Amino acid sequence: MNALNISVSAKLYNKNPEETDLGKRILSKSIELMEEMGYEHVTFKKIGLSLESTEASVYRYFQNKHQLLAYLINWYWGWLEVKMAQEFMMLNSAEDKLKRAVELLVLPMDEDERIPHIDEGTLQRLVVAEYPKIYLTKEVDAENEEGYFLGYKRICDTLGNLALQINPDYKYPHSLFSTVISAAQSQQFFTEHLPRLSDAATGRKAIIEFLTEMTLNSIQKR
Amino acid sequence: MNALNISVSAKLYNKNPEETDLGKRILSKSIELMEEMGYEHVTFKKIGLSLESTEASVYRYFQNKHQLLAYLINWYWGWLEVKMAQEFMMLNSAEDKLKRAVELLVLPMDEDERIPHIDEGTLQRLVVAEYPKIYLTKEVDAENEEGYFLGYKRICDTLGNLALQINPDYKYPHSLFSTVISAAQSQQFFTEHLPRLSDAATGRKAIIEFLTEMTLNSIQKR
DNA sequence: TACTTTTTGATAGTATTACTATTATATTTG
DNA sequence: CAAATATAATAGTAATACTATCAAAAAGTA
Secondary structure, eight states, X not given: OOSOOOXXXXXXXXXXXXXXXXXXXXXXXXXXXXXXXXXXXXXXXXXXXXXXXXXXXXXXXXXXXXXXXXXXXXXXXXXXXXXHHHHHHTOOSHHHHHHHHHHHHHSOOOOOTTOTTOOHHHHHHHHHHHGGGGTSSTTHHHHHXXXXXXXXXXXXXXXXXXXXXXXXXXXXXXXXXXXXXHHHHHHHHHHHHOGGGOOOTTTHHHHHHHHXXXXXXXXXXX | OOSSOOOOOGGGOSSOGGGSHHHHXXXXXXXXXXXXXXXXXXXXXXHHHHTTSOHHHHHHHOSSHHHHHHHHHHXXXXXXXXXXXXXXXXXXXXXXXXXXXXXXXXXXXXXXXXXXXXXXXXXXXXXXXXXXXXXXXXXXXXXXXXXXXXXXXXXXXXXXXXXXXXXXTXXXXXXXXXXXXXXXXXXXXXXXXXXXXXXXXXXXXXHHHHHHHHHHHHHOOO
């Protein structure tokens, strides 16, 4: 039994992978494979093979690769939400909480030993590399109704509410945090692959400073 | 002959589609098809078929669907750059230019009658729906060297330089505008499909205001 | 322990996709 | 008109994205 369980909508799997050994190994291995070779190059056949299992067995847990990615990414947001809640308890001001939230979005993650089958650091890199692919599809409206994007929405809400504590008149809390969160991802990606699209030669610290400044300057009453 | 020609790196095609009638029809039809059915559901076979041509003929112009999308998106950035340059001539202050740039990113585009084979409005919607897919791949580094992302980089540079005119000490001009441009796309997408991630119930006007505020507040000396 | 249900592995098969290759026929250009 | 080039028609291959079937193994239950 896990000491900690992240809940993911039942629409995101055929059969709950957290409930069986094979299921957990599928999660673990697909994070590893997708991060390593990229979403497009992964197939259920390869996942099955590398687990010494079969394609058909992976299909028993997930309808297709897209659903599997959506599951993993929702798991990540769910887990990040838990992390944030934990860290926020130790902080008092909304501003400090927002600053810490930005750090959590950008700093590399340590393995959480309460959840041995998920490598959070690798999963974070996977999210950075693949996140928009789960909503940039023609199926977005249908999948939205199935709860494919709840994890992300909840985090945006939480952070938006903190912003409103600082300035109740701020008009764009949802837009701001969907922007900040996705910028947190893309700036990490750009720093590594398209450096001319960032100014973060100094690495994660610069990304955090950029995002924090942008966030607080946007919210501030003036 | 076109009155206006947008140049796209020769690495983005096998055979220049702007030089032949079939090439232009491929551009025109693939914008239409991709916007309508989504990148994933388009195949070269379908494009060929809907042009009353063949799959093999489309392959003569583009190596694959990914390259075709990259071509179209680069074309869009090239064209937007031209638009911006035109509009900036009529404006004096860097601030006005930045404001106008944000509007051009978000407002729907009219068909440019100098380029009859490209429907700019449809192309803009295609970019909103598909843009990150051209760089979120394992091939990004190789493709970056081939110039797959030059269009985007140039626009970020241009806008970044305007920001530096307002505040020469601003530390994150590239990060800011890669963020603003991609937020311009994603806020349009969210408003339509995932409204809980935006506050733009009032539509494009609200997106423009949100982005303009965020931009100017970030740059400002304080 | 025996019995039943559930889970997995092994295998096969289909339709579609993402190409590559070949050749004949138009079309353009010199 | 001849030569070069572009296109259409067709065929073929390997991989992908599934679906289906059945037997063996494992787990849960009486």
